[in-house]
Amino acid sequence: MYKLQDQPIKLVIFDCDGVLLDSEGIANQVEVEALKALNINIDSENCQKRFAGVTIKNAFATLAKEYDKPIPIQFLRKTEDKVVNILEKEVKVIPHVKEALKKIEISKVVASNSHLSRLSKLLKLKKLIQFFDGYIFSADMVTHPKPSPDIY
Numbered sequence: 001m002y003k004l005q006d007q008p009i010k011l012v013i014f015d016c017d018g019v020l021l022d023s024e025g026i027a028n029q030v031e032v033e034a035l036k037a038l039n040i041n042i043d044s045e046n047c048q049k050r051f052a053g054v055t056i057k058n059a060f061a062t063l064a065k066e067y068d069k070p071i072p073i074q075f076l077r078k079t080e081d082k083v084v085n086i087l088e089k090e091v092k093v094i095p096h097v098k099e100a101l102k103k104i105e106i107s108k109v110v111a112s113n114s115h116l117s118r119l120s121k122l123l124k125l126k127k128l129i130q131f132f133d134g135y136i137f138s139a140d141m142v143t144h145p146k147p148s149p150d151i152y
Contacts, residue, residue, distance in 0.1 A: 016112040034079040101131040109135035
């Protein structure tokens with residue numbers, strides 16, 4: 001029988017939003033406010049419960065079907081840009097993350113449903129990128145983002 005303790009751990013995979021950076025609540029609020037412009041009214045709590053960890057593209061596609069309202073790609077891009085702009089000003093590193101990353105002596109990677117440009121920008125801004133030796137994986141890189149295992 002296979003036992004985990006018989007195998008050395010060689011790699012740690014981190015999500016970004018809610019694990020490294022306290023960004024989920026901020027992004028959620030921006031997205032909820034943006035959707036109001038399309039008369040798609042969803043409260044923050046419901047949005048967070050339903051779409052935490054889901055790409056903005058997939059979350060908006062689900063809501064477009066439910067509300068029978070198309071969401072233009074330009075609206076999606078504009079909303080993502082607004083999320084990034086606000087995160088650059090407001091996002092905080094999760095407490096004790098830097099200390100923990102310094103102590104983990106094996107390889108570390110980030111695997112996230114956020115866009116690669118957003119990930120790179122925020123990880124650089126918050127001085128976390130150095131812990132991952134360029135190993136940043138994004139939903140942009142795979143056909144099926146999380147929860148599908150493609151990103152791993």
